[in-house]
Structures are given as C-alpha cells and as structure tokens.
Amino acid sequence: MDLQDRLEAYAASDIYPMHMPGHKRNTTLCSMPNPYALDVTEVEGTDNLYEPEEILRSMQQRAAALWGALDSFVLINGSSGGLLAAIRAVAAPGETVLIARNCHQSVYHGVMVGGLCPVYLQPEVLPSFQICGAVTKEQVKAAFLAHPGIRAVVITSPTYEGICSDIGAIADVVHHYGAVLIVDEAHGAHLGFSDAFPPSAVRLGADIVVQSLHKNLPVFTQCAILHRTSDRVSSAAIRRNLRIFGSSSPSYLLMASADRCFTLLSKQKDALFSAYSAWLDRFYAGAVSLRHLRLLTPADCASPFDRGKLYISCRGTSIDGAALAKRLREDYRIEMEMATVDAVLAMTSIADTDEGFDRLLSALLEIDRTLHTEPVQNTISFTLPEMAVAPSVAERMPHEPVSAEEAAGMVCGELIRMYPPGIPVFVPGEVLEREKLCYLQDAAKRGLTVIGSEGNFPQTVLICKND
Numbered sequence: 001m002d003l004q005d006r007l008e009a010y011a012a013s014d015i016y017p018m019h020m021p022g023h024k025r026n027t028t029l030c031s032m033p034n035p036y037a038l039d040v041t042e043v044e045g046t047d048n049l050y051e052p053e054e055i056l057r058s059m060q061q062r063a064a065a066l067w068g069a070l071d072s073f074v075l076i077n078g079s080s081g082g083l084l085a086a087i088r089a090v091a092a093p094g095e096t097v098l099i100a101r102n103c104h105q106s107v108y109h110g111v112m113v114g115g116l117c118p119v120y121l122q123p124e125v126l127p128s129f130q131i132c133g134a135v136t137k138e139q140v141k142a143a144f145l146a147h148p149g150i151r152a153v154v155i156t157s158p159t160y161e162g163i164c165s166d167i168g169a170i171a172d173v174v175h176h177y178g179a180v181l182i183v184d185e186a187h188g189a190h191l192g193f194s195d196a197f198p199p200s201a202v203r204l205g206a207d208i209v210v211q212s213l214h215k216n217l218p219v220f221t222q223c224a225i226l227h228r229t230s231d232r233v234s235s236a237a238i239r240r241n242l243r244i245f246g247s248s249s250p251s252y253l254l255m256a257s258a259d260r261c262f263t264l265l266s267k268q269k270d271a272l273f274s275a276y277s278a279w280l281d282r283f284y285a286g287a288v289s290l291r292h293l294r295l296l297t298p299a300d301c302a303s304p305f306d307r308g309k310l311y312i313s314c315r316g317t318s319i320d321g322a323a324l325a326k327r328l329r330e331d332y333r334i335e336m337e338m339a340t341v342d343a344v345l346a347m348t349s350i351a352d353t354d355e356g357f358d359r360l361l362s363a364l365l366e367i368d369r370t371l372h373t374e375p376v377q378n379t380i381s382f383t384l385p386e387m388a389v390a391p392s393v394a395e396r397m398p399h400e401p402v403s404a405e406e407a408a409g410m411v412c413g414e415l416i417r418m419y420p421p422g423i424p425v426f427v428p429g430e431v432l433e434r435e436k437l438c439y440l441q442d443a444a445k446r447g448l449t450v451i452g453s454e455g456n457f458p459q460t461v462l463i464c465k466n467d
C-alpha cells in the first residue's frame with residue numbers, strides 16, 4: 001500500500017473530519033478534475049507568483065479587496081512560510097522582538113533564522129480551562145517599558161481554541177513605540193466575512209496578518225495568505241522574503257484552490273456563513289446539556305471568541321483528552337483536530353454539514369453520560385522559563401542527549417512541543433524545569449505527540465554542552 005492508497009482508504013471510510021483542511025473533503029462545495037490534468041508550471045498564460053502580472057496578480061488583488069488589505073500574497077508553504085518571511089522583513093539580526101509565548105513554532109523558527117533577541121509575554125490564562133486567553137494592551141505596554149528597542153510584536157489571534165485579542169488597542173500601543181505588529185491569524189482566515197464571528201486583524205490596525213487559508217476555508221492544505229495592512233512595512237521587503245522562504249515552483253493546484261475559494265466568498269459568503277452560524281448556534285445550545293464535559297463558550301472569555309473552534313474540556317472528569325479522541329474515533333467515527341491532556345478540539349468551517357455537527361453533539365452527550373467527576377491529574381504551569389542563552393545561539397551549540405529525568409536545571413538544546421498545537425514548551429537556550437518535563441512525559445505516556453528536534457523525547461532531551 002502506498003500513500004495514495006492510504007488516502008483513498010481514508011476518504012472512502014465513514015470517518016467525519018472535525019479537522020483541517022477546511023474544505024472537509026466536501027465535494028459538493030469544492031471540486032476539481034483529475035489534478036494531474038491541471039498541474040502545470042510557469043508557462044505562457046499561467047503567470048508567475050513572484051512576478052505576477054496577469055492572472056495571479058488579479059487573484060491577489062481580489063484577495064486584498066475581499067479582506068481589505070493593501071496587498072495580499074498567496075503562500076504555498078503555509079502560514080509557517082508567511083511568518084518566517086514577515087518576521088525577517090521587519091527585524092534585522094540582533095534586534096528585539098516581543099513574542100506572545102503561545103505563538104506557534106514557526107515564530108520561534110523565525111527568531112532563530114533571523115538571529116533575533118526575543119522577549120516574551122505570557123497571555124492571561126483561563127483558570128478553569130487552563131488555556132491561554134488574550135494578550136492585553138497593558139501587557140504589551142509593560143513589555144515596551146521594560147525592553148526599550150522592541151522592533152516588532154508577534155501575537156496569535158485567534159488562538160487554536162478561538163480566543164482573540166484586542167488587536168486595535170494593542171496596535172495603538174505598538175505604533176506609539178514605533179514598532180510593527182504582526183498578527184498570526186493562522187486560525188482566522190474565515191474572520192471578517194460575517195458578524196457572527198469576530199472581525200479580522202486585517203481591519204483592526206495590525207501591520208501584517210498571516211492566515212492559513214487551508215485551516216478554516218475550503219482550500220487545499222499548505223495554502224495560506226499574507227496581508228500587508230499598513231505602510232509601516234514595505235511591499236518590497238515582503239516580496240524579497242517570500243522568495244527566500246517560498247518554493248520557486250509554487251503549485252498551481254494550490255493557488256487554483258485559493259482563487260476558487262475567493263470566488264466562492266465573493267459570490268456566496270452570506271449564505272455560507274449564515275448556514276454555518278446556524279449550525280454552531282444549534283451545537284452550542286445542545287452542548288448546554290453536558291454535565292461533565294465542558295464546551296468553551298463566548299461567556300468564558302473576556303475577549304472576542306471564534307465559535308468555530310469547538311474546544312471540549314474533559315478536565316476533572318474520568319476521561320482524558322487522548323481517550324476521548326479515541327472514543328470519538330472508534331465508537332462514533334469522528335476524527336478530531338487535536339487532543340491535549342484534558343481536552344479535544346474540533347475545527348469547523350463553512351464546508352461542514354448538519355450531519356457532522358449532529359454526529360459530534362450526540363456523541364459527546366452520550367459519552368458525557370458515562371463519565372463522572374475525578375480530581376485533576378496533570379496541570380501545566382504557564383510560568384515563562386528562564387532564558388540562559390539566546391535561541392539562535394543555543395540551537396547551533398554542540399548538544400548531547402540526557403535522560404529526561406536528569407535534564408532539569410540544564411540548558412535545553414531543542415524546541416520541545418506537543419503537536420498539535422506546536423507551541424513550544426521549551427525553546428533552545430531555556431533552562432529545563434522539572435515540573436514541565438514531568439508534564440510532557442505524562443502527556444507522552446497518555447499517547448499524545450510530544451516532539452523535540454531529534455524525535456527522542458521523552459526518553460532523552462538534547463541539552464547544550466558547556467565546552
């Protein structure tokens with residue numbers, strides 16, 4: 001069996017995808033003839049993504065008009081590529097960037113590649129769900145006061161779980177100090193098209209906004225978009241960096257699926273988003289009957305919330321996130337986007353169906369009836385680790401593996417994260433804390449994916465050698 005056989009078997013199965021890509025394999029909404037028939041390169045009439053003059057230029061102009069950006073750049077290597085380019089476009093080696101600690105690994109890769117000096121801020125934590133909430137303007141202001149010279153600020157909004165920050169207020173602070181605001185809106189490409197969802201950062205004062213089209217819209221995997229939304233950043237700097245980080249052979253299939261989505265949004269956004277919003281209303285109304293599992297709702301967040309992320313906490317119940325995801329898969333044929341120690345997350349989109357939402361809700365209600373309350377077993381601490389060495393230096397130092405049990409107090413040589421969500425718990429150069437190491441070891445034992453650079457966690461951790 002090769003990979004295509006495996007994909008065909010998955011597509012033919014009765015599994016409902018509560019995960020990305022956002023097209024949900026819904027071939028009523030999106031379709032394409034045999035992809036081999038359309039897969040071409042730069043030939044007469046197909047234009048060039050990096051020097052667009054014709055069809056790809058009008059594709060990007062249509063996108064800019066849809067979202068309200070100055071320029072929009074379609075990306076074929078995800079928000080990861082867009083964030084690398086955005087960060088390198090605004091900060092030179094040695095400059096300081098302020099990063100919300102719950103940013104995706106690609107932001108940290110941007111720091112390492114660019115030889116930047118990061119300072120971190122820890123977003124507020126929602127105590128009863130133990131997840132990161134919004135970044136506040138007060139936190140950003142305090143960081144500028146403590147670290148004069150911050151060149152750029154990177155925050156994630158919405159978070160994987162759907163929590164948005166007050167981008168307008170944060171942008172005012174960032175601009176007051178002469179810096180640039182990059183918003184990682186990887187999980188928010190669908191924002192701005194309906195009042196039922198928070199507005200997009202594109203229209204709220206950010207300078208660069210990066211979105212994964214493939215996560216929340218009906219677009220092929222890897223397709224993303226970078227919006228330049230102010231003149232504080234030059235279009236030329238972005239173009240230069242997109243060429244550095246992007247493939248020189250961008251896939252026309254990916255770009256075509258993005259452009260088809262722009263057409264769909266231009267013509268049918270009202271109908272699609274009102275149906276989507278009505279499904280979500282029904283889901284949230286039905287989930288009120290859950291007695292043990294808890295759905296994160298707008299009422300739990302002080303800031304705007306994207307209801308399209310269905311974050312279901314099983315914290316303090318007799319099931320953990322890994323087991324809940326397994327039961328949903330095996331007994332109800334639903335594949336979730338993410339499982340954590342104490343939650344599962346469904347990623348939904350306009351391409352979902354009534355049947356999908358109904359199946360998930362009835363499965364959760366049925367499982368909930370079999371659960372009881374139990375003491376919470378494992379909680380991660382959100383304290384910021386101590387940075388002993390800059391990440392770009394630590395990443396290149398000689399490393400050696402030590403057992404996870406012995407590693408506490410040593411300087412980490414690799415980026416360690418649970419995947420998903422891909423948010424680093426330790427970054428190269430940080431002092432390894434016992435409590436967090438234990439949390440990660442426990443998560444790995446539960447069957448969740450915890451990865452470092454070499455793939456040996458939790459047996460060993462790469463630490464920086466002193467000599």
Ligand SMILES: Cc1ncc(COP(=O)(O)O)c(C=O)c1O
Pocket residue numbers: 077078079080081103104106156160184186187212222224421422
């Ligand atoms: C917050 C966040 N930013 C960026 C990315 C990277 O997006 P992509 O997979 O499109 O490269 C992810 C991926 O999960 C993410 O969760």
